[in-house]
Amino acid sequence: MEKLDRTSWIGILVCILGLVGWQWYMNKYHPPRPVTPPALTADASPTPPPAPAASTPAPTASPAYIPPQLSARTETVGTPSAEYVFSNDSGGIGEVVLVTHFGEQKEGIRLNADAKFPIGAIGFVEGELLGGFEMSVSATKGETLFHQTLPDGMDVTKRFVLPSGGVSPADYTVGLEVTLRNTGDAPISRPSLFVSTGSAAPVHSTDMPMYTRFDWFHGGKMEMIDVNWFSAGTIPLTGIQISAAKPLYSKTAEKVGWAGVSSQYFCILLNDPSLAASGAWARRFDITRRDGKHVFGIEGALAFPGFTLAPGESKTLKLSIFAGPKQYSILKDLGGGQQEAMNFGLFTPVSVALLWAMNTLHGYLGNYAWAIIVLTLIIKSALWPLQNAATQSMKKMSVLSPKMTELREKYKDDPQKMNEELMKLYKEYGVNPFGGCLPMLVQIPIFFGFYSMLGTSIELRNSSFLWVQDLSQPDTVFHLLGFPVNILPLVMAGTMVWQMAISPKTGDAMQQRIMMFMPVIFIAFAYNFASALSLYWTTQNLFSIVQLYLTRDKVVPALEKKSDVARREAVATKKKKKGRRPA
Numbered sequence: 001m002e003k004l005d006r007t008s009w010i011g012i013l014v015c016i017l018g019l020v021g022w023q024w025y026m027n028k029y030h031p032p033r034p035v036t037p038p039a040l041t042a043d044a045s046p047t048p049p050p051a052p053a054a055s056t057p058a059p060t061a062s063p064a065y066i067p068p069q070l071s072a073r074t075e076t077v078g079t080p081s082a083e084y085v086f087s088n089d090s091g092g093i094g095e096v097v098l099v100t101h102f103g104e105q106k107e108g109i110r111l112n113a114d115a116k117f118p119i120g121a122i123g124f125v126e127g128e129l130l131g132g133f134e135m136s137v138s139a140t141k142g143e144t145l146f147h148q149t150l151p152d153g154m155d156v157t158k159r160f161v162l163p164s165g166g167v168s169p170a171d172y173t174v175g176l177e178v179t180l181r182n183t184g185d186a187p188i189s190r191p192s193l194f195v196s197t198g199s200a201a202p203v204h205s206t207d208m209p210m211y212t213r214f215d216w217f218h219g220g221k222m223e224m225i226d227v228n229w230f231s232a233g234t235i236p237l238t239g240i241q242i243s244a245a246k247p248l249y250s251k252t253a254e255k256v257g258w259a260g261v262s263s264q265y266f267c268i269l270l271n272d273p274s275l276a277a278s279g280a281w282a283r284r285f286d287i288t289r290r291d292g293k294h295v296f297g298i299e300g301a302l303a304f305p306g307f308t309l310a311p312g313e314s315k316t317l318k319l320s321i322f323a324g325p326k327q328y329s330i331l332k333d334l335g336g337g338q339q340e341a342m343n344f345g346l347f348t349p350v351s352v353a354l355l356w357a358m359n360t361l362h363g364y365l366g367n368y369a370w371a372i373i374v375l376t377l378i379i380k381s382a383l384w385p386l387q388n389a390a391t392q393s394m395k396k397m398s399v400l401s402p403k404m405t406e407l408r409e410k411y412k413d414d415p416q417k418m419n420e421e422l423m424k425l426y427k428e429y430g431v432n433p434f435g436g437c438l439p440m441l442v443q444i445p446i447f448f449g450f451y452s453m454l455g456t457s458i459e460l461r462n463s464s465f466l467w468v469q470d471l472s473q474p475d476t477v478f479h480l481l482g483f484p485v486n487i488l489p490l491v492m493a494g495t496m497v498w499q500m501a502i503s504p505k506t507g508d509a510m511q512q513r514i515m516m517f518m519p520v521i522f523i524a525f526a527y528n529f530a531s532a533l534s535l536y537w538t539t540q541n542l543f544s545i546v547q548l549y550l551t552r553d554k555v556v557p558a559l560e561k562k563s564d565v566a567r568r569e570a571v572a573t574k575k576k577k578k579g580r581r582p583a
Contacts, residue, residue, distance in 0.1 A: 075137045077144065079163055081171040082323070083108075084144075091133035091146035091158050092118025092196065093174070096323040098266070102462065103203055111268055111323050114287050114297050115199035119268060119321055120160065120176050123301075124190045126250060126281050130156070153184025154309070172324030173334070181314035189308040194281070194301040195319065197270045200261035201287050201297035206473055206528060207264045211456070214249065214282035214300045215267075215341050216259035222340040225249055227296040230284040252279035252303070257336045259302040262326060265458045265472065267341050269322040270302050271334065276317070279303035325458040328355055342456055350449030355457060362459070369465030372532055376539040379446060384547065386442065447537070451525070454532045468531050475531040488534035489527045493519035495541035502548050 074094060075086045087094040096111040096119070103109050112119055116129070123130050133146040133156075142162035149155045161175035178195065182188045200212055215224040233243030256277035260269035282300030289295060307315060322334055332339040344351035354375070361371035454460065460472040467487065468475040476484040496519040526534045 075135065075144065077137060077139055077142065077162055079142075079171065081163070084160075084162060084174065086135060086137065086144050086160070087118050088135035088146075089131045089133060090118045090121045090129060091131075091135070091148075092120035093160070093198070093321070093323075094118045096268075098172075098324060101266075101325060101458075104205065109203060109266060111200070111266060112198040114201050114285075115299050116285070117196040117198065117299055117301070119196060119198035119270075119323065120158065120178075120319075121196040122156075122158070122178060123194045123196075124192060126192075126194060126248065126301075126303075127283070128194070129196075133158070149183065152188055153182060153186075154188050155179075155181040155183045157181075172322055172330070174321040174323070176317075176319045176321055178317040178319070179314055180309065180316075182309035182311055185311050187308050187310050189306065191306045192278075193304040193307070193317075195270060195304070195317070196301045197259050197261050197299070198268045198323070199285070199297050199299035200263045200266070200268065202289075202295050203263050203266060204473060205289070205293065208528070209296065211262070211264035212296060212298055213262050213343070214259070214280075214298050215262060215269075215343070216251075216256060216280040216300075216302070217337050217340060218253040218256040220337070222337070222343075223251070224343060225282065227284050227298050248281060248283050249300075250279070250281040254278070256280065256302065258338055259300060260322075260338075260341060261298055261300060262341055262343075264456060265326055265461055266324065267322070267326050269331075269334070269338055269341060271320045271322065271336055271338060272302060272317070273320070273336060274318070276304060277302050278305040326456055327458045328352065344449075344452040344456075347445050347449040347452060350445050351453040354446075354449050355453050358453075358457075359459065367465065368460055368463040368471055368532070369468070369535060372471075372536050373539050376536050377543060380540055380543040380547075383442060443540075450536050451529075451533060454530045454536070460530060460532050465535070468535075471532040471535070472530045474528050475534070484528075486527055486531070486534075488531050488538060489523050492526065492534045492538040492541065493523050495538055495545065496522060499541050499545050499548070502545065 074088070077084050077086070078099075081098065081100055083097040083099060084093050085095040085097070086092070093112065094115075095113050098109040098111065101109040121129055133148050136145045136147075138144075142164065144160040144162075146158040146160075147156065157177075157179045159175075159177040159179075161177075163171055163173050176195075180193075197214075200214075202209075202212055209228055210226045213224050213226045215222055217223075229249065230246050232241050232245040234241050255275045256272065256279060257275055258269050258271040259277070259280040260267055261282075262268070280300060280303055282298055284296050284298050287295050287297050302319075304317065309315060320334075322331075322338065324330070326342055328339055328342055331341055342351075357375050357378075358368065358371050361374050362368050365371050365374065454472075457472075461470065463471045465471060467477060474484060474486045475488050476486050478485050500518075522537065526537065
């Protein structure tokens with residue numbers, strides 16, 4: 001049955017390599033373009049409502065409406081943290097420039113720069129943009145007003161209130177009031193109302209597609225999609241299509257608190273404290289960067305249920321817009337669960353604890369790289385006893401290895417019997433076969449907690465260390481034949497090989513060969529990721545290597561059967577009792 005076991009391990013290896021290859025494929029090639037959705041209309045023609053019951057006054061039908069042709073005009077209003085570019089016709093924030101954060105070109109980060117929909121634009125149908133607004137700006141009050149009256153008598157007013165500045169998170173929060181009033185003599189109905197979140201796109205050339213996302217929060221939980229959600233389903237590495245592309249994401253729910261778009265380190269969140277929203281929609285669009293590279297952006301909207309306004313009746317939505325960095329403390333202070341936009345995932349408690357610890361150490365050390373190194377040393381020191389116990393267990397397993405090999409050879413045609421005899425052997429000699437794996441199991445949530453936290457923490461942006469210019473980006477030092485050469489992931493893999501070379505050998509030869517692929521798997525995870533992750537894992541590897549050298553010469557207790565140990569202890573106890581008898 002040896003061949004069957006080997007085949008099983010080969011199958012596992014193929015699965016692992018397939019996963020690595022899939023990640024490489026997704027990062028290298030852009031997903032297929034989605035089916036082009038119906039062209040957007042810039043008019044305000046709402047879908048006619050269903051016929052009302054006889055007892056209900058019939059709402060006026062909305063005639064086809066062509067918005068007034070206004071000359072294109074923008075107004076820029078600034079605060080110490082950001083500049084807001086308002087566009088007159090669409091009635092929203094066309095662009096937000098974060099003046100205290102800088103991109104690859106050493107200029108302010110521009111949010112919503114590639115969108116068709118300004119932040120705060122409205123429509124009555126998915127994908128519709130209501131235009132034709134008149135704009136007035138009061139820089140002294142920090143207010144921008146938009147107004148228009150539709151042919152059916154609906155008066156639409158939008159009021160944006162800029163942050164006063166000085167206290168976070170108010171630095172990046174804009175208030176928005178949308179008031180709809182019926183100035184006519186008959187009821188006015190609309191099937192729905194949508195308020196745009198604006199759009200997000202990769203800020204840095206190395207940003208991964210999975211970070212360009214649309215998030216929305218309802219019923220105390222967050223749902224999210226990234227730009228890959230819209231792609232046609234294909235078989236990995238082959239490109240064979242198995243499902244069609246999806247042009248639009250649209251869902252309904254109760255108690256929707258907020259919706260937003262985000263890139264790796266920045267986000268735009270549209271919050272409704274009243275929880276009156278009833279859903280969200282999003283779609284993907286193409287962008288051509290300055291370097292000619294094609295990437296995807298994502299835009300969306302917060303949906304509100306349909307309504308009917310009686311003559312003289314009005315309806316007001318009071319919302320807030322956050323457009324700024326994805327900083328956990330700021331988003332948490334916003335309330336309403338907006339810190340979930342960090343998307344730490346399954347290991348959120350671990351990521352939050354590590355983020356707090358890293359920021360605390362940074363307060364003392366003044367450098368995030370040293371904060372990560374010291375935090376890693378603290379964690380590894382706390383796990384020192386566990387690692388020592390695991391090393392001893394691995395040494396015992398190494399001594400027991402010849403007996404295990406004999407059993408595998410003896411029962412190679414009966415795997416069930418072989419496993420039973422192996423379990424008896426472990427029990428007979430008091431050896432835990434999983435003892436050496438325990439430290440790794442403990443470190444898995446820590447690793448993925450770091451992975452999630454370091455991938456989205458704004459604190460790391462533009463933080464340097466030695467040759468690393470930015471801990472939030474790969475530490476590329478040069479390109480070889482167009483391929484980026486990143487030093488830290490290679491050093492990380494080297495330390496993993498070193499650590500495995502000096503660790504006690506357990507398991508059969510096939511298992512040991514499979515373990516040699518672990519550095520390859522970790523490189524796949526970390527090569528194009530934030531260099532801070534490679535720094536963490538390299539530090540913990542070096543600490544483990546030092547620990548192994550310090551404990552490698554420690555004498556391993558002689559491997560004895562538990563029955564022999566019990567018999568010897570019983571004899572020793574009996575002699576001790578005889579020695580205590582009175583003469």
